[in-house]
Amino acid sequence: MSVATATEATIGRGPVSAAKRETAYPGWFLLPAAVIYSVLFLLPTISSLYFSLTRWTLFDATFIGFDNFAQFFREPFLIKGLVNTVIYAVVTSGMKVVLGMALALLLTSRIIARGYLRSVVFFPVLVSTIGVGITFTVLMHPTNGMINEGLALLGVKGPGWLTNPNLALFSVALVDVWKGVGLATVIYIAGLVAIPRDYYEAARIDGATPWQNFWFVTLPLSRPATATVITLSFIGGLRTFDLIWAMTKGGPGFSSDTIASVIYKQYQAGFFGLSTAGNVVLFILIAILVVPLTMLLNRKRGHE
Amino acid sequence: MKNRASVISGIAAIVFSFFVFVIPFLFIILMSFKDRQQASLRDFSWPNGFHLWDNLVAVVSTRNWMMVTAFINSSLITVVSVTLLIVLAAMVGFVLARRKAKWNGTIEFLILAGLMIPPAVVPTIWLLQGLKLFGTLHGMILIQVAYNLPFSIILYRAFIATIPRELDEAAIIDGARPLDVFFRVILPLLWPVTVTNIVVQSVGIFNDFTNPLYYLPGSSNATVQLTLYNFQSQFNTSYNLLFTNILLITIPPLIVFLFFNRQIVAGMTAGAVKG
Numbered sequence: 001m002s003v004a005t006a007t008e009a010t011i012g013r014g015p016v017s018a019a020k021r022e023t024a025y026p027g028w029f030l031l032p033a034a035v036i037y038s039v040l041f042l043l044p045t046i047s048s049l050y051f052s053l054t055r056w057t058l059f060d061a062t063f064i065g066f067d068n069f070a071q072f073f074r075e076p077f078l079i080k081g082l083v084n085t086v087i088y089a090v091v092t093s094g095m096k097v098v099l100g101m102a103l104a105l106l107l108t109s110r111i112i113a114r115g116y117l118r119s120v121v122f123f124p125v126l127v128s129t130i131g132v133g134i135t136f137t138v139l140m141h142p143t144n145g146m147i148n149e150g151l152a153l154l155g156v157k158g159p160g161w162l163t164n165p166n167l168a169l170f171s172v173a174l175v176d177v178w179k180g181v182g183l184a185t186v187i188y189i190a191g192l193v194a195i196p197r198d199y200y201e202a203a204r205i206d207g208a209t210p211w212q213n214f215w216f217v218t219l220p221l222s223r224p225a226t227a228t229v230i231t232l233s234f235i236g237g238l239r240t241f242d243l244i245w246a247m248t249k250g251g252p253g254f255s256s257d258t259i260a261s262v263i264y265k266q267y268q269a270g271f272f273g274l275s276t277a278g279n280v281v282l283f284i285l286i287a288i289l290v291v292p293l294t295m296l297l298n299r300k301r302g303h304e
Numbered sequence: 305m306k307n308r309a310s311v312i313s314g315i316a317a318i319v320f321s322f323f324v325f326v327i328p329f330l331f332i333i334l335m336s337f338k339d340r341q342q343a344s345l346r347d348f349s350w351p352n353g354f355h356l357w358d359n360l361v362a363v364v365s366t367r368n369w370m371m372v373t374a375f376i377n378s379s380l381i382t383v384v385s386v387t388l389l390i391v392l393a394a395m396v397g398f399v400l401a402r403r404k405a406k407w408n409g410t411i412e413f414l415i416l417a418g419l420m421i422p423p424a425v426v427p428t429i430w431l432l433q434g435l436k437l438f439g440t441l442h443g444m445i446l447i448q449v450a451y452n453l454p455f456s457i458i459l460y461r462a463f464i465a466t467i468p469r470e471l472d473e474a475a476i477i478d479g480a481r482p483l484d485v486f487f488r489v490i491l492p493l494l495w496p497v498t499v500t501n502i503v504v505q506s507v508g509i510f511n512d513f514t515n516p517l518y519y520l521p522g523s524s525n526a527t528v529q530l531t532l533y534n535f536q537s538q539f540n541t542s543y544n545l546l547f548t549n550i551l552l553i554t555i556p557p558l559i560v561f562l563f564f565n566r567q568i569v570a571g572m573t574a575g576a577v578k579g
Contacts, residue, residue, distance in 0.1 A: 024476050024485060025403040029395040030411070033453055036392070040450035041418060044431055048424030058430055112314030119565070120325045126557040126568070128511045130532050131550040135328055138543065144346045146331065178324070183572055190573040239422045242513040246533065260514075263425065267518075272426045279424045286420055 019174045045283075047126050052277040061273070068277035077254035078278075081262040087284065088258055089237030095177045096233045097226060100184025107185065108192050118189075122182035129179065133246025136175045137162065153279055165255035172256060176243055180236070191225025192218065224227070227297035234293065238286055259285070332554070335547035340517035343544035359548040366535075366545075367463050370523065371552070374531040379440060381527065382509045389456050389505055390498055392449065397460025402469070407432055418454035425518050432519060444520050448509050459571060463497040464490070500571035503564040507557055528553045 044098030052068055054061035072078045106117055124132065139146045140161035161171040199217045208216070219226075241260035243249065250257035250265065257265075259282045266275035327348070332511050335343055336359055337351035364371045400411060428447070429438060437443030467490070475489045491498075513529040522529065526534070539546040561568070 024472060024482055025399045026482050026538070027399065027403075027405075029399045029482075033396045033457075035378040036446055036450050037414070037418065037453055040431070040446055041423060042414070042422045044329035045421060047431075050426045051427055051430075053475060056426070058433070060428075106313075109313075110310045111317060112311055113318055117317055117321055119314070119561075120321050122565075122569070123329075123558075123561060124325065125572075126507050126511075126561050128513075128529055128550075128553050130513050130529050131332075131553060132328075134532070134536055134546065135550060138346055139328065139331065141346065146327075146346070146348050149347065172384055186569045187573045190569075210321065218401070235420055246513075246536075264517075267426055276424060276426045279422065279426070282422050283424075286422070289515070290420060 052280040056273040081257040091173045092237040093233035096184040103185040104188030123184040124179045129242045169257040191222040195221045221282040336551045374526045374528045378527045385445045393456030401464040415454040500567045504571040
């Protein structure tokens with residue numbers, strides 16, 4: 001209220017004062033967003049620290065100290081989920097960096113049908129993850145699936161992509177890369193296009209080979225794009241749930257469980273305290289892996 | 305010389321991309337044209353007849369027109385939450401970009417935290433139950449707003465920083481109130497980044513599976529992604545219907561892609577160049 005009257009009182013007078021400047025950008029503009037964010041995101045996140053230390057039925061919570069966390073690091077299938085989460089994040093973000101960079105180099109070069117190729121690579125990013133998951137579950141069927149039928153035509157006996165416990169997690173990771181590489185590619189394209197031509201000109205005069213061009217010009221100068229791709233896909237990989245749930249539900253056995261699927265399973269089973277502890281574990285895992293990673297990626301850029 | 309190399313590598317890329325990226329989509333389309341018997345073979349073959357219409361009717365009318373309810377629910381959640389996101393995030397981005405206040409650092413930290421931290425699901429369910437919002441569309445909309453605010457704010461703040469301050473100052477001198485300055489002067493200027501926001505957030509919210517799975521149980525509130533997921537077990541003998549369903553929910557993103565390709569790419573690559 002006072003904001004409006006203060007502005008009205010000074011209509012038509014002189015240049016804008018500092019006080020009026022402030023009132024033109026009122027703090028209450030932040031309020032609706034702040035309320036929704038605090039109540040529905042911050043409050044549950046903070047209270048999860050307490051509920052993870054309890055045996056919880058949603059109606060009453062019994063404090064049991066660190067028992068849930070102890071269980072998390074004692075039960076083999078829960079440890080498996082933890083290890084899988086890290087493997088999944090490393091594999092998917094690594095492949096997205098390498099393939100995204102390769103595709104971006106190809107798609108910024110003078111190649112025919114560039115528009116078609118960009119569209120085709122990017123479109124899966126926008127498609128429903130559940131739809132992609134179901135489609136590839138059918139395509140990866142060990143005997144009836146198209147992938148293994150195609151391999152059989154080449155005389156190769158395809159593996160049980162989703163039925164082999166040693167392979168299931170990597171098969172899902174592969175589909176994740178198929179769906180997500182388009183995003184990495186467009187990020188790299190944006191990064192590559194922003195590199196000034198002068199550098200390549202200078203390198204050409206110095207007689208650089210294409211490989212030296214890539215290693216000494218393209219790679220260092222596209223580091224911001226690399227940082228974005230790694231951070232985005234690494235966080236995404238650690239949090240991944242829907243693709244795994246649509247394809248394997250953590251199976252066979254617990255071989256492709258990740259923390260996010262464990263959280264859902266414990267929730268379904270009614271172990272709310274344990275499920276929340278899983279959330280806290282995932283939160284800590286992201287904090288201890290992603291914060292140093294972003295600092296590393298950004299610091300190196302500062303030195304150049 | 306160079307030309308021939310680019311044509312050869314281009315053809316190689318087209319062939320490769322066809323096998324890797326196009327065939328899965330062709331497979332979806334072909335499956336949705338087949339009858340049940342042929343679809344059960346799950347092979348890459350030409351349909352025996354044109355059964356798309358029958359399949360569509362079967363999918364849409366299953367379980368009391370569940371698919372129609374789901375499409376209405378999903379559209380409602382997407383439209384309302386994106387509208388709220390646009391207005392609220394633009395307001396925050398505006399004040400954040402213009403005013404140098406001591407709590408700016410705290411807000412930046414909270415935005416980054418929102419981008420990184422996975423939501424604590426069970427405490428959120430407990431809270432929603434307390435607020436009588438659990439399993440309701442209202443609750444789902446507010447959740448989508450809360451979870452997606454950080455990304456929208458970042459897009460808006462970066463864009464607002466490029467709009468000259470003189471514009472709002474001129475409006476203030478003319479006697480405009482803060483709400484007028486924001487809604488009449490600033491918000492219209494933000495149109496390009498608003499389109500980016502609309503497109504990127506709608507696709508994300510329409511395709512969201514995890515949050516409705518947790519916060520929107522029950523068949524009366526089903527969303528399209530939940531419906532597809534439930535059809536997976538229900539239709540495990542009728543692959544033609546399952547893939548018709550997939551085809552159906554791929555159409556909205558396809559339309560968005562055809563019309564807003566540029567904005568999507570702009571939004572998703574924001575910050576990649578500047579780091």
